[in-house]
Amino acid sequence: DAKTTQPPSMDCAEGRAANLPCNHSTISGNEYVYWYRQIHSQGPQYIIHGLKNNETNEMASLIITEDRKSSTLILPHATLRDTAVYYCIVRDPWGGSQGNLIFGKGTKLSVKP
Amino acid sequence: EAQVTQNPRYLITVTGKKLTVTCSQNMNHEYMSWYRQDPGLGLRQIYYSMNVEVTDKGDVPEGYKVSRKEKRNFPLILESPSPNQTSLYFCASRELQGSTEAFFGQGTRLTVV
Numbered sequence: 001d002a003k004t005t006q007p008p009s010m011d012c013a014e015g016r017a018a019n020l021p022c023n024h025s026t027i028s029g030n031e032y033v034y035w036y037r038q039i040h041s042q043g044p045q046y047i048i049h050g051l052k053n054n055e056t057n058e059m060a061s062l063i064i065t066e067d068r069k070s071s072t073l074i075l076p077h078a079t080l081r082d083t084a085v086y087y088c089i090v091r092d093p094w095g096g097s098q099g100n101l102i103f104g105k106g107t108k109l110s111v112k113p
Numbered sequence: 114e115a116q117v118t119q120n121p122r123y124l125i126t127v128t129g130k131k132l133t134v135t136c137s138q139n140m141n142h143e144y145m146s147w148y149r150q151d152p153g154l155g156l157r158q159i160y161y162s163m164n165v166e167v168t169d170k171g172d173v174p175e176g177y178k179v180s181r182k183e184k185r186n187f188p189l190i191l192e193s194p195s196p197n198q199t200s201l202y203f204c205a206s207r208e209l210q211g212s213t214e215a216f217f218g219q220g221t222r223l224t225v226v
Contacts, residue, residue, distance in 0.1 A: 043218050094210050
């Protein structure tokens with residue numbers, strides 16, 4: 001079972017920041033937080049990951065709380081092309097089979113004009 | 114360009130007729146896996162492989178076989194397809210260890226009638 005909890009859906013106005021929350025209260029010390037998204041029925045696409053520090057790349061920023069029990073993915077200026085299902089996943093990258101990517105239901109983000 | 118290639122993209126077949134969905138990656142990744150995606154059930158892992166000649170069952174392996182004779186290829190075999198295997202299938206690959214991203218194929222939409 002997925003170890004994360006996400007809201008099933010969110011709306012965002014085009015050009016505004018989209019903040020997608022994720023709860024992972026049972027995360028262990030070795031587990032990282034990963035975000036992927038799936039646009040329509042395409043293959044999931046990696047966005048960003050982090051352990052405990054905040055991370056930023058060309059696509060998004062990841063804010064992880066100090067206790068690591070929750071995180072927020074931020075798309076700073078959402079566009080219509082960001083409409084997708086966003087998955088928050090925790091995994092241990094050195095855990096062998098325990099490091100498998102287990103997907104939950106994700107958050108369906110709708111960016112509206 | 115780093116990529117995971119699945120073939121075919123679309124397939125309609127009849128119950129009981131053996132089929133193979135191919136998956137190939139060009140990144141020299143040790144780890145490869147197969148998922149199926151169904152409405153309301155999300156992405157579920159079928160099989161995974163941590164290296165050549167090493168395969169393991171995921172969450173929904175019944176009715177499927179895989180093989181890993183070469184590092185780059187990880188075919189999914191349905192010996193006797195049934196209508197409940199109608200689904201959208203994704204292949205993925207990543208490095209075995211380390212906090213790196215997974216790459217997904219474009220998907221194969223299979224219909225079994």
